[in-house]
Amino acid sequence: MKKMIGFIAILTILLTYAFISDVRSTTETAQKDLPVVGLLQLTSHPALDLISQGIIDALNEEGFVDGETMILDFQNAQGDQSNLNSMSTRFVSRDADIMIGIATPAAQALANASSDIPIVLGAITDPEASNLVASNEQPGGNITGVSDATPIKEQLNLLKDLLPDAKNIGILYSSSEDNSIVQGKQAEELAKELGFETTTMTVSSTNDVAQIGAALASQVDAIWVPTDNTIASAMNTLVSATDAEGIPIIPAVDTMVEQGGLATVGLNQYELGKLAGEMTAAILKGEIEPATSPIQYLEQGDIFINQEKAAELGITIPQSILEQAVNID
Missing domain, CATH: 3.40.50.2300 (Response regulator)
Structure with a gap:
């Protein structure tokens, strides 16, 4: 009788382990199928924080929710160039589906890291002058996004x-x-x-x-x-x-x-972020391509x-x- 109880206990443990492993494997497989979005912010201050929040909110509204329909890898370099470089490399090594750069140095680090992965500029004053795109009207490469050109x-x-x-x-x-x-x-x-x-x-x-x-x-x-x-x-x-x-x-x-x-x-910084988030979602859905999508601007200050x-x-x-x-x- 004791042997039978022991056998049942061992069998229960094995079945439980198998179930947990199966659930974990299923979860990992499902997550591997989700698009990876790399979001790189130069540093923390109110304007950039609002842009980040606008991006995330717009993605959510477009159906991209972290852990459910996308994997969001949000990194803040805290103003450090070496952090910008290593975080950009991190996104590339994760095989990100798209990357977003908030502030010009962040966008430049992403551009240096990859010429293939789509990149969205989260409020860059003049992408063309910063050598991020061939022109603001016809970017021509893997980069497009939003300008925060001030009036x-x-x-x-x-x-x-x-x-x-x-x-x-x-x-x-x-x-x-x-x-x-x-x-x-x-x-x-x-x-x-x-x-x-x-x-x-x-x-x-x-x-x-x-x-x-x-x-x-x-x-x-x-x-x-x-x-x-x-x-x-x-x-x-x-x-x-x-x-x-x-x-x-x-x-x-x-x-x-x-x-x-x-x-x-x-310009409303949160609305700039939302515009960048909407462009990101459109690229993920295959509705637009960076090369042929002009840099976008808010119409009114x-x-x-x-x-x-x-x-x-x-x-x-x-x-x-x-x-x-x-x-x-």
């Missing part, structure tokens, strides 16, 4: 309306980001066309922001900053430096207004005003502008 002229016109006595505009950007250099040069030209004098300074890392921001603020009437990941990561530091001089910042991004900028005509900052700096916002503002802090 610089509209931002400078807003500055003029808010600060009619401003003469000298400071332009501050990172010398290590291609997209920032492009925007900085555009801002210099447009500011001069609008009758401003300009003083331009650059930073090479977040460590420079406090000192150079303070130096620039002591020489100008207002400061404009582009869609710049280095400055966005140290926006609070920059605001502290400019507040000490009583100088307002007109940033290119709405989230930087929330962090202490005065105002902007900005919104006015964002930080009324608390305006009050701190003694700036009166015209009622006509307040009535147009979509998001007023």
Whole structure:
């Protein structure tokens, strides 16, 4: 009797193990059939975080849910180039079906890692100028996506309306980001066309922001900053430096207004992410191909005003502008 009980116990264990192994094998096989989406973000700051969330939400809405209908491999390089390179290689070694790069350095790392796997640009200012595509109208390779080209002229016109006595505009950007250099040069030209004098300074890392921001603020009437990941990561530091001089910042991004900028005509970062996510889903479904899919743009920017900052700096916002503002802090 004892032998029979022991035999039954052993048989039960073996059958249970076989069942678990079969379930595990079935699950692994099913997961192998799911598309792998590699999502690479340069670093953490509010604008890029919103883009990432928009991408993921759009993918979910299009039927791609992590662990169910896709495998999402989300990596954040925290601003480290070696991380960008190794994470890009990771996606390629996983045989990713598609890769998404948020910010120009992330997109460039992905492009260097593969010329075959489809790549979607999650908000890159000028893909053509960054040598990521043959042209923004006809990418021609394995890369397409979304531009976050900022409406610089509209931002400078807003500055003029808010600060009619401003003469000298400071332009501050990172010398290590291609997209920032492009925007900085555009801002210099447009500011001069609008009758401003300009003083331009650059930073090479977040460590420079406090000192150079303070130096620039002591020489100008207002400061404009582009869609710049280095400055966005140290926006609070920059605001502290400019507040000490009583100088307002007109940033290119709405989230930087929330962090202490005065105002902007900005693109909704979350909506940029959603547009990139929709393009990713369309490629996965076989509806479009990167080579023939033009770079996409959001059609309209919104006015964002930080009324608390305006009050701190003694700036009166015209009622006509307040009535147009979509998001007023």
